[in-house]
Amino acid sequence: KAGVTQTPRYLIKTRGQQVTLSCSPISGHRSVSWYQQTPGQGLQFLFEYFSETQRNKGNFPGRFSGRQFSNSRSEMNVSTLELGDSALYLCASSLAGLVGYNEQFFGPGTRLTVL
Amino acid sequence: AQTVTQSQPEMSVQEAETVTLSCTYDTSESNYYLFWYKQPPSRQMILVIRQEAYKQQNATENRFSVNFQKAAKSFSLKISDSQLGDTAMYFCAFLSQGGSEKLVFGKGTKLTVNP
Numbered sequence: 001k002a003g004v005t006q007t008p009r010y011l012i013k014t015r016g017q018q019v020t021l022s023c024s025p026i027s028g029h030r031s032v033s034w035y036q037q038t039p040g041q042g043l044q045f046l047f048e049y050f051s052e053t054q055r056n057k058g059n060f061p062g063r064f065s066g067r068q069f070s071n072s073r074s075e076m077n078v079s080t081l082e083l084g085d086s087a088l089y090l091c092a093s094s095l096a097g098l099v100g101y102n103e104q105f106f107g108p109g110t111r112l113t114v115l
Numbered sequence: 116a117q118t119v120t121q122s123q124p125e126m127s128v129q130e131a132e133t134v135t136l137s138c139t140y141d142t143s144e145s146n147y148y149l150f151w152y153k154q155p156p157s158r159q160m161i162l163v164i165r166q167e168a169y170k171q172q173n174a175t176e177n178r179f180s181v182n183f184q185k186a187a188k189s190f191s192l193k194i195s196d197s198q199l200g201d202t203a204m205y206f207c208a209f210l211s212q213g214g215s216e217k218l219v220f221g222k223g224t225k226l227t228v229n230p
Contacts (some may be wrong), residue, residue: 003159033216043206043220056215094216101167102149102164104216106160 002026002091004107012113018079021110025072025093031055032074033104034066037088046089049074050096078112086114117142117209121221128197129160129229135182136192136224138207146212149183151192154223155203163205168212197228 005024013019025032033056034046045058049068066076072093078085086113092104128134140149151163166174166183173181178195191230194201207221 031216033218035218035220042222043218045217045219048216050216056217058217092160092216092218096216101165101210102216103162103165104218106152108159 004091004105006089006091006107006110007108009108010111010113011115013081014115015083017079017081018077019081019112020075020077021089021091021112022072023076023093023107025074025091025106027094029095029105030072031094031096031102032068033070033077033092034074034092035090035092036060037041037090037109038086043090046076081114083114085112087112117144117147117211119207119209119219119221121207121224123224124222125225125227127185127227127229128194130197130199133193134197134226136194136205136207136226138190138191138192138221140188140207140209142188142209142211144165144211148210148212149181149190150208150210150218151179151181152220153201153203154204154210155200158203160206164192170229181220194226199228199230202226202228 031050033048048056068074088109090109092106094102094104147168148168154160164176182191204223206223209219
């Protein structure tokens, strides 16, 4: 079974631009979560999508948005990029929706650099 | 809101020795999950071990075991017979039970296993 894939793996943008990152979950997984990882703040939860609906949202400004498609693939968008948005963006997928615990599997991440 | 604290930013251990990584957390919930994730250099985050809060027995996975003290809100990871491949960032994480896949992470401990 293929793992979680994220594209692109590396991205360089300039301040003020916008960017779209993509995440393809493991086949059959319906939940996709996004995290931002920086040296200063660590890993912070951005949002989670389940069955095309945002189910949970972290404490990030409205410049950060996401969506999920009917095939469970998810995209996140950051508009008006700032230097502080430079980070590793991780997505994780899980079966979810079932009783009990469902392991989250992480992708390799997209390294975003804002100049 | 839940918080997770890892008080050891960096640790090192000699190959074949035992090392313990510390983690404390704060929550008002009684049912939840705790995890240790491993992030090797430039590689994907993987789950090392998990603990359900309702279980008194400490979880073990081969060379990895935890010491879960619910009343003290402490969750440490013991790695026995350390191997060079254990060199990585280790993150302690908290997950509420039911309805959300939002993981709350500690800042991480960088573990180096020396030959």
